[in-house]
Amino acid sequence: MTANHKPVTLEYVLHEFEQCVDLIHRNFPMLSADMVYFDHLIDKDAMEREVLQPFANVQADELDHLLKDTRFKPSSSSKEIIEGILKGDAAIFHESSVYLVSLYGPSSRPIEQSETEAVIIGPHDAFTESAFTNLSLIRRKLKSSHLKVIQLSVGEVAKSDVFVLYIDGIVNMEFVNEMIKRIRDIEVDIITDSNMLVQHIDDYPNTIFPLFLTTERPDLIVSKLSGGRVAVIMDESPSVISGPTSLFEFFTSPDDYYQRWIIGTATRILRYIAFIITITFTAVYVAITTYHYEMIPENLLYTLIESRSRVPFPPVFEALLMEVTIELLREAGARLPSKIGQTIGIVGGIVIGQAAVQAGLTSNILIIAVALSAIASFVIPSYVMSASIRFARFFLIILAGIWGNFGLMIGISILVIHLSKLTSLGSSYISPIAPLNFQDWKDSFIRGPFWMLKDRPAQSRTHNKVRNKMKR
Amino acid sequence: MSKRGLKLFFVCVVLLGSVLQMTGCNKSQRILEKLAIDHTIGYDLDDEQKLSVTAAIINQGEGGSEVKQELITAEADSSKEAKIKLSRQTSRNIVSGQLRNTMYSMDVASQGIRKLIENLVRDPSISPRVKITVVNGSVQELLSSKFPNHPNTSQYVDHLLEKNWKNQNIPQVNIYQFTRDYLDDGVDPVAPIVRKKGDNVIVDGLALFKDDKYVGKLSPDYNMLFAMSRGKYRQGEIYIKLDQNDSDGAVMLGTVSSDKKFKVWRKRSGGFVVELFLEVKGDIMEYTGNVLLSNHKDIITIEHGISKYISNKMEDMVDIMKDKRADNVGLGKQVRNSISYKEWKNINWDELYPEVTFRCTVNTKIKSTGEILEIPVPSRE
Numbered sequence: 001m002t003a004n005h006k007p008v009t010l011e012y013v014l015h016e017f018e019q020c021v022d023l024i025h026r027n028f029p030m031l032s033a034d035m036v037y038f039d040h041l042i043d044k045d046a047m048e049r050e051v052l053q054p055f056a057n058v059q060a061d062e063l064d065h066l067l068k069d070t071r072f073k074p075s076s077s078s079k080e081i082i083e084g085i086l087k088g089d090a091a092i093f094h095e096s097s098v099y100l101v102s103l104y105g106p107s108s109r110p111i112e113q114s115e116t117e118a119v120i121i122g123p124h125d126a127f128t129e130s131a132f133t134n135l136s137l138i139r140r141k142l143k144s145s146h147l148k149v150i151q152l153s154v155g156e157v158a159k160s161d162v163f164v165l166y167i168d169g170i171v172n173m174e175f176v177n178e179m180i181k182r183i184r185d186i187e188v189d190i191i192t193d194s195n196m197l198v199q200h201i202d203d204y205p206n207t208i209f210p211l212f213l214t215t216e217r218p219d220l221i222v223s224k225l226s227g228g229r230v231a232v233i234m235d236e237s238p239s240v241i242s243g244p245t246s247l248f249e250f251f252t253s254p255d256d257y258y259q260r261w262i263i264g265t266a267t268r269i270l271r272y273i274a275f276i277i278t279i280t281f282t283a284v285y286v287a288i289t290t291y292h293y294e295m296i297p298e299n300l301l302y303t304l305i306e307s308r309s310r311v312p313f314p315p316v317f318e319a320l321l322m323e324v325t326i327e328l329l330r331e332a333g334a335r336l337p338s339k340i341g342q343t344i345g346i347v348g349g350i351v352i353g354q355a356a357v358q359a360g361l362t363s364n365i366l367i368i369a370v371a372l373s374a375i376a377s378f379v380i381p382s383y384v385m386s387a388s389i390r391f392a393r394f395f396l397i398i399l400a401g402i403w404g405n406f407g408l409m410i411g412i413s414i415l416v417i418h419l420s421k422l423t424s425l426g427s428s429y430i431s432p433i434a435p436l437n438f439q440d441w442k443d444s445f446i447r448g449p450f451w452m453l454k455d456r457p458a459q460s461r462t463h464n465k466v467r468n469k470m471k472r
Numbered sequence: 473m474s475k476r477g478l479k480l481f482f483v484c485v486v487l488l489g490s491v492l493q494m495t496g497c498n499k500s501q502r503i504l505e506k507l508a509i510d511h512t513i514g515y516d517l518d519d520e521q522k523l524s525v526t527a528a529i530i531n532q533g534e535g536g537s538e539v540k541q542e543l544i545t546a547e548a549d550s551s552k553e554a555k556i557k558l559s560r561q562t563s564r565n566i567v568s569g570q571l572r573n574t575m576y577s578m579d580v581a582s583q584g585i586r587k588l589i590e591n592l593v594r595d596p597s598i599s600p601r602v603k604i605t606v607v608n609g610s611v612q613e614l615l616s617s618k619f620p621n622h623p624n625t626s627q628y629v630d631h632l633l634e635k636n637w638k639n640q641n642i643p644q645v646n647i648y649q650f651t652r653d654y655l656d657d658g659v660d661p662v663a664p665i666v667r668k669k670g671d672n673v674i675v676d677g678l679a680l681f682k683d684d685k686y687v688g689k690l691s692p693d694y695n696m697l698f699a700m701s702r703g704k705y706r707q708g709e710i711y712i713k714l715d716q717n718d719s720d721g722a723v724m725l726g727t728v729s730s731d732k733k734f735k736v737w738r739k740r741s742g743g744f745v746v747e748l749f750l751e752v753k754g755d756i757m758e759y760t761g762n763v764l765l766s767n768h769k770d771i772i773t774i775e776h777g778i779s780k781y782i783s784n785k786m787e788d789m790v791d792i793m794k795d796k797r798a799d800n801v802g803l804g805k806q807v808r809n810s811i812s813y814k815e816w817k818n819i820n821w822d823e824l825y826p827e828v829t830f831r832c833t834v835n836t837k838i839k840s841t842g843e844i845l846e847i848p849v850p851s852r853e
Contacts, residue, residue, distance in 0.1 A: 062574050290503055291500070301530060315504075
């Protein structure tokens with residue numbers, strides 16, 4: 001409180017920013033004014049236009065008049081001034097008063113295509129690290145005064161800006177208030193990305209599944225907002241959070257809506273098949289070759305025995321070995337620049353495809369199983385979800401190696417029980433299944449034709465249910 | 473113990489259990505390449521009337537050589553004793569979860585195969601779809617023969633049977649159907665007979681069982697008729713020799729389908745008359761007679777010829793069965809269905825059966841005669 005009453009002096013501010021060589025202090029001796037700002041946070045053109053030009057054209061006695069312009073915001077709180085400078089304002093000290101002028105405009109990445117969530121048709125723009133660019137991308141697609149934006153800040157040290165977005169009249173305010181409360185409750189030094197923020201606000205920290213959808217695609221966020229979800233943009237992060245989320249949202253892609261509904265449905269079913277393959281295929285191989293020789297069709301029996309015959313390990317170790325190799329390749333490929341990445345692909349292809357079989361380390365049928373489940377895992381549009389599922393697979397392989405099909409069933413049951421326990425912002429994670437809502441199945445398991453998608457998802461608990469009034 | 477401690481305890485138990493299990497301290501593991509997988513089991517009687525069991529197993533030679541069929545034989549009193557003896561002869565665990573076929577020599581079959589089948593049914597790893605086949609000759613000899621075009625004998629026989637029942641040449645006979653017919657009142661089981669013939673194996677008709685004992689053989693000519701008498705017949709082929717004065721020649725009917733219906737009457741003198749009504753439909757695929765197929769009237773003659781042929785043959789077939797006192801068509805079942813249970817319990821079907829009159833009425837319908845009605849005979853000069 002004392003700071004508010006004490007006049008803020010230039011000396012105080014300079015003292016606060018001691019040892020900050022990037023702070024610029026400009027003196028206008030003719031006007032007896034001083035200006036303090038961070039050069040790299042401001043837009044140089046704006047500085048020229050808004051401050052330097054007018055200052056050059058006024059006399060010392062006219063300056064008072066000029067500073068009455070609304071773009072110069074008078075401030076008397078030292079805290080506000082220091083925060084302002086840190087956010088890209090320039091502080092102008094004239095006589096005993098201080099003015100802040102917003103010149104924020106640091107250099108940032110232009111709007112580009114999303115690397116992780118590329119689509120073939122539909123808008124190609126993706127969010128960038130700048131929250132204002134992201135807000136602009138959303139506002140451009142959603143020209144409504146009902147789109148509300150609430151600003152919060154997280155990180156005791158970093159003080160990153162976080163924006164909570166929702167559409168008034170569609171969203172259930174419970175979710176907005178819950179989201180705001182959870183973000184306000186965060187007390188950590190620094191959060192550098194929204195995927196990190198998600199882990200601070202989700203319902204269950206000890207689960208492998210992501211409880212909030214994060215995406216780089218504005219069209220997806222816009223459709224989530226209009227479906228009654230809450231979106232959270234974090235400054236300096238290209239991913240935007242949407243919530244509450246159900247498991248099945250991770251298997252949908254904006255592509256589905258840009259294609260004919262039959263093709264969209266087929267693609268969606270393909271993703272669920274991919275999910276099942278990823279999670280069980282190798283485990284089934286292990287269970288069958290270890291315990292259930294009865295289940296193998298006669299024609300496959302001979303080839304399977306032959307391919308297994310030179311392998312010195314029990315099937316479960318053989319499978320784990322190959323799964324770990326694939327994960328190694330994937331991790332190595334993810335970190336490397338694309339030119340070396342090709343080398344990894346070739347080495348991996350030869351090593352896994354050929355040498356491992358010839359050396360008698362694995363059977364070639366297992367190679368197919370492992371490769372298929374790895375490919376299938378990349379069919380799932382969300383990278384975070386695909387990583388979770390790949391992890392769950394290891395758990396199932398080990399159980400299949402211990403108890404065969406019985407173990408596999410135990411594993412799947414545990415997974416289902418675990419999933420039913422999860423909640424996202426307090427609403428069920430497996431939403432159209434439990435609580436059961438057949439209406440929503442048309443937009444989660446299949447992509448129904450638009451005339452069938454009349455209601456907003458039940459998970460949003462919106463009071464404004466109808467989103468499509470057309471007869472067809 | 474606190475809730476957390478309990479949780480930790482469970483985690484430890486599960487981890488320890490998994491480590492022990494995965495490291496191979498687990499006897500229930502049946503790793504594929506360490507198994508000797510039974511494909512076919514054959515039963516013979518040797519000279520001293522002792523059971524001799526032959527197992528064709530899918531096995532892999534040591535050191536990753538090619539997977540092939542291996543034959544091992546043991547003499548035993550029962551099939552389970554045989555299993556123990558057989559396992560002494562192989563380096564791998566003998567398992568029977570992939571068993572496809574069981575073969576019985578005629579000697580074994582005529583002594584009754586109830587005990588052998590009982591043991592197959594008792595083992596839960598053996599599927600009820602395992603086939604039952606009677607071999608004309610020695611099973612061991614058949615299984616150990618090398619057929620140049622078919623490197624894997626047991627698989628060859630299995631596929632041969634499978635194809636033949638899909639074509640409805642022989643009825644599908646597996647453990648389920650055999651035991652069902654065996655246990656059901658008023659019907660006796662059958663089984664296909666195979667025999668080695670030169671470089672091939674052929675289906676050699678049907679084995680007629682009285683209860684679980686082999687009593688006689690039905691020649692392969694009756695295969696089709698037996699199938700028609702047992703159930704609906706679809707998409708088959710039948711070759712018929714007509715010996716009527718005006719329409720001599722052979723007819724081959726294709727896409728034959730038949731529907732059957734039994735009717736039972738009581739004779740005044742006691743006893744029963746069972747009549748089988750057959751509705752046979754087919755297309756003429758081949759005809760060597762001299763009747764003009766374009767003539768509708770003549771087609772009716774051919775139809776009558778076919779009907780007569782089928783009904784005569786059907787009655788012959790039942791006569792053969794009656795001779796052996798085996799009711800494989802299931803006339804008893806038809807009689808049973810027509811009277812009350814109490815009455816059925818009071819009659820002794822085995823005694824009554826040879827006295828039953830069987831009649832077969834066939835109604836044949838020729839659907840088409842093919843694309844060409846007749847190629848004109850070139851006039852010779």
